Amino acid sequence: MHEDVERCLRAVRAKDARFDGWFFAAVVTTGIYCRPSCPVTPPKAANLRFFPTAAAAQGAGFRACRRCRPDASPGSPEWNERADLVARAMRLIADGVVDREGVPGLAARLGYSVRQVQRQVRAELGAGPLAIARAQRAQMARLLVETTPVPLSDVAFAAGFASVRTFNDTVREVFAITPSELRQRARKRQQPAAPGTLALRLPFRQPLDADHLFGRLAAEALPGVEEWRDGTYRRTLRLPHGYGIVALRPLPEHIDCRLTLVDLRDLATAIARCRRLLDLDADPVAVDEQLRTDPVLKPLVDKNPGRRVPRTVSAEEFVVRMVLGPKAVEYGTELPASDGLTHLFPEVATLEALDIPLIRALAEREVDLGVGSDWDRARAQLKALGLDTRTVEAIAMRALGDPDAFSANDPAVRRAARRLGIPAVTEHSAAWRPWRAYAAQHLT
Template identity: 50%
Template sequence: MELDFERCYRAVDSRDQRFDGWFYTGVTSTGIYCRPSCPAITPKRDNVCFFPSAAAAQRAGLRACRRCHPDATPGSPDWDLRADLVGRAMRLIGDGVVDRDGVPGLARRLGYTERHLTRVLTEQVGAGPLALARAQRAQTARILVEKTGLTVAEVAFAAGFGSVRQFNDTFRAVYGLAPTGLRARLRAPAATAAPGAIAVRLAFRRPLPAAVLLGFLAARAVPGVEAATADAYHRALRLPYGPGAVTLTPHDDHVGAAFRLADLRDLAPAVARCRALFDLDADPAAVDATLGADPAFAAAVAAAPGVRVPGAVDGFELAVRAVVGQQISVAAARRVLARLCAATRPVTDSTVGTDPTTDSADPTATDTEARTELVPFPGPAELLELPDAAFAMPAARRGTLRALAAADDDGTIDLAPGADRAALVERLGALPGIGPWTTGYIAMRALADPDVLLGTDLGVRHGADRLGLPTAGAGLAGHAARWRPWRSYATVRLWLCTTDPTNGRTDRR
């Protein structure tokens, strides 16, 4: 990945936050690397070099700046835009695949040899998969050191390190001091929290219209799994090592994420999935510049800049939602999904959260009695075990859900963040009852494809009609060519143009 020195240096000199996460600034005279917006004095040109990833800077022997925390920047939006090997690998590494399955497991999922994968990542990102995973483990460890009272050994294994010695060596190399030294420098010790509870700040590129995002999720919240209030979103999570829950609270400069995890090894994938859900790695300036150049969108972009494409915390869950939502209203889909979830085996682990919107009026009620337990959305194996009566839908659609669950369960389809988008669309389309609208919706939200136009969606057509755009498939598709590569964002904006977000059977979103 080539970085233009002059452009990067201008961004550093102006402390432009828009470039945080796009690249990292290495200062050879001090041996540190920073985010472009670091408030420190701009280094001299002769002492500066630029890196496409934090792992690349660490590979060059630089340590992270303790002032700007470059490891806490938003991710590069390039990984969402790209559907090639590098983009897929970066999303899977972010989801913790290397920590769980090693580089061989990552290479198998991508369909390439370890040698080829390492060579391509090193060429384009500046570091191989092991170094990239190491950088992520170091960031997870720093969060645990700062935010919890765990011992060094507990932090080491929770962050994915194989030994305490490896953890200490990596931490010193990345941050320039031992874990105990960092904890000693904190102004206040980490607050004592319940086991598995941890709070994280999720960075993003401004602007972020939180009300729009929360409204979208609230309209689709499945009772018992998730809940949205005026200022926060709560949901249960199905994670690699066990259940969990999160509360996401948007603020002006970050999204607060309060996690409760059965296993702290799930912290990195939980963070990655919540970032995907809120589309926090997006580059709103680039998206709005393209869409705002179209007179049809100019007023909408000016009124609500930075609109995101809500993603998903679980690809299979999103696929089930898409199938259930075919040709029925959002409200009806919520009822069907709630019934499906209620029919599966309940999770009683104490780390799973509760629905804050169901407080009991009885002041003597216990917390368990006062609130509805939030349970993770069922996985494919659980769905396959349900009796026909639990589905509450026509036999054909029930068959589609069973086929989808069986395909995910046996590995025929891959709904992980780094799945091959083209291959997945083809394999999904081969399942009974799944057509172009469903595959496009899944690609847009589960795989973060930024360039999906759901031209046959009636909500999209209603929005296009309100903006004076052609509504016929060919006419709309032709006009939408100017929105590339951000047609997914245009699709969301067209949905937002509809006057009634629950417009009966025409709303399949």
């Protein structure tokens, strides 16, 4: 996208928010980079440079705009639409793998050498994995500075910085302001939140069919782990350094997110998993435009634009729920009373004694369903365990996040096809590619 200069210029001149996160626009004369929808008057084309990531803009010496806050843009939809090495790497980086395991750990999860991963990521994104993770740390630091009373020295380590000095230097470099000044400015606009709770805004691209998305989550809520109450979806989260409780409420311009964490180092991972659960980095305009090309589907899309695929915070959790249903809670970790949420969902390692082939394969890592997994390989592994196509595609859609996952044998899809007069679903669905998972949301 960033290499298509004319298209980028049109987006910047139109202040088109649909392209926020797709690329970043940097102004040579000011040394600032912005999101495409920044409200300031666009500069001359000769003074603009375009970058695929915030890390690339920072690496070129630009600092983030204080007005449009480009670091808070929705993520690029590309990383959830593709299954190649770079997209898988970006999903893993967002989940905090580089901060926890370094680039060698990232490469090991991807099945490539460190050199191959660094070369391919840098070639496409203009920055290596470490720089991208650093940009993410800066964003997490800003959130902690602005939304919590945590001492700045503790913020530094919670955000993943090795020292307070590195934290101070990075914040000044990226935002052109010291952490203390950043906190002082934020106090004027802080949202009220309960003690120990982070009040955040999760941005998304318009439109968003929140009724369908949250309706599905509410209908499938697992008592003790999840609940729907007073227009808010709440659940517990098992995280790398501890656990968290999140409350998500849809608002017209963003998702209101109230997050309580045992360990603040889990902030980036918790946000990434909430965004993945709600499919917030999707590009609904591109999806709906493609689905509207089918005259049969067009009225459904026109009636409910912006449908998302309700996903999951953990692929392994989704699979265990398919196998055990509500009984899964019995094996979870009990928590102190938390206003209706009583358990963390169990880890697959604790379920291995049940001797269920699929769960055992997950526990023994015979099947890789992680955020950086290869979708085609995961499908092959699941089929080798004897799972039918319908089940495999349900896992690919909801757990892996493949936007084209689809099964014509799904009973709800077949019923909708008969109602709409579609005689051969498999053949007809070719018109919906590569967004068949989203088409299924209109049919089920």
